[in-house]
Amino acid sequence: MPPFAFANLANPMSISCLGSQVTQWFDEHLTFKVAIQELSKSASRALGALTTKFLSVGGMEYKLSTKLFESLVQPILLYGAAVWGHTEHRKLNNIQTRALKLFLCVGKRASNLGSLGDMGWTSLVTKQRMEVFRQYIRLQNVDADRLLHKIHKWSIRRGNSWEARVKRLASKLNIRDIINSANSNRWKMCNIGRSLRIHDEAVWFTKLWTDKGINGNKLRTYRRFKKDMIPDSYVTSIIPRNYRRALLRLRLGCLPLSIATGRYTNIPLDDRLCKHCESGQVEDEINIFYVTVQFLMKLELIFLMKPFTAILPNFLLLTSCEKFVRLMEMPDIQFLLAKTVFLMLKYRRSLV
Structure with missing residues (x-):
């Protein structure tokens, strides 16, 4: 009996090792495009099964989600990577990106770069x-x-x-x-x-930190406080999914703010003003966090209720930008911050 069996010679070729049930696919040019396509399909099915379990239990903690992905989906993505892994493959990267956004509870329009940075996962091309x-x-x-x-x-x-x-x-x-x-x-x-x-x-x-085009980078605010690829405390902490989603949308610039929506209507950057206040400032993440009077009152009440002044005694003396950055960097207040952002966005939707 020959050690290898060749099948589908007229179509993309499959080489199967008879002893260990190992299969690899080639096209007519002996490239791995068919293999990558089949691996992406298999990994997508595995991730779909994991997604069903994830949603049925109402979410999972960071370590468990990471372990399940590395045990169930990642081995499929890296199958045969020793041979074809010297090049990057977008189809396989998309599978890991879907897993990132599943745990972070954000939509497909959220930044892939920001999602990867907050989760702290190694990129798939590095694993390859x-x-x-x-x-x-x-x-x-x-x-x-x-x-x-x-x-x-x-x-x-x-x-x-x-x-x-x-x-x-x-x-x-x-x-x-x-x-x-x-x-x-x-x-x-x-x-x-x-x-x-x-x-x-x-x-x-x-x-x-690379800006593309005249509109700049979508992560203009995110890069002010995110300095390295390590899991953020709001990711590793046990936080309700709706709270985590609200905080992440604020961090990654996914909110329907004038600074973002104005890109699609060709409004100059300086003219994308806030419609809910009279400050005359551009409506960005920092603006909605501190210019809205009602939310500022709620934020001050929260600071009276919680001993934040013991952590940052000079917090009220900082500028709006400095306050925003320090809040995002403080690991001990992420649950309260996520809840506050959720209530703030709920209030803003009622103004529309």
Whole structure:
């Protein structure tokens, strides 16, 4: 019996290992486009099952949601990533993005960059690259008398081979010295993982501060207080879903404010004024938080009820922008802040 079976030669080709029920798909050009499409379908079904459980129990805490995603969905997304993971695939990234927004209880129009930053998850392309480098290091340590070792050495000299692409990727990420070192495989993978996570956060931070077009970045306010890719306290805390959703929409600039809606009607930035107050200021996240008189009164009452002044004695002396940033950065008040934002948005909807 041959070790491999080839099926559907006229159509996209499937290679199945008869002993272990492992399947991989190729198209007529021997690329992995069909494989990525099939993996995205399978991962989407797994995420759909997880979504049903998530909604039926009214939500899950951060650690449980992360564990379930890494156990049920992520293995499907990374199936065979050691071979095709040196390039980024949007279809697979979308699956992880859906999982992020499921837990954060926001819609598909919420910022992917902000959702990833608040959850603190490693990007999928970084996880793919980890699998690629793990496989490359394994091939490096194959016994010299084996045929696999000879094929590996021959393939390195081919300009468009998998090994050559991995070497170029390692040079781009400045980790070739780690791969070629004489240390153990475990040491190599630990340092590669650390370097990839640093690079992942640097790419995320660069995108966060990159403005596109004359309208600027949607995360203009978010980047004032978000400095790194670690889970925020409102994410790891047990907070009702409607409260978390309200706070996240405020953080990510997803509210129907004039500064956002004016982009679609070509209104100049300075003319996108608040319609619910007479301050003459642009209606942005900071404006609705502090200019609305009714909400400002509620906020002051909250500060009288809670010992926030013990944490920030000079809070009332700060500017509106500084107050907003400090509130978002304080981990001990996120539940109260989320509830206040929810009530504020409910009140604003009644004004329309």
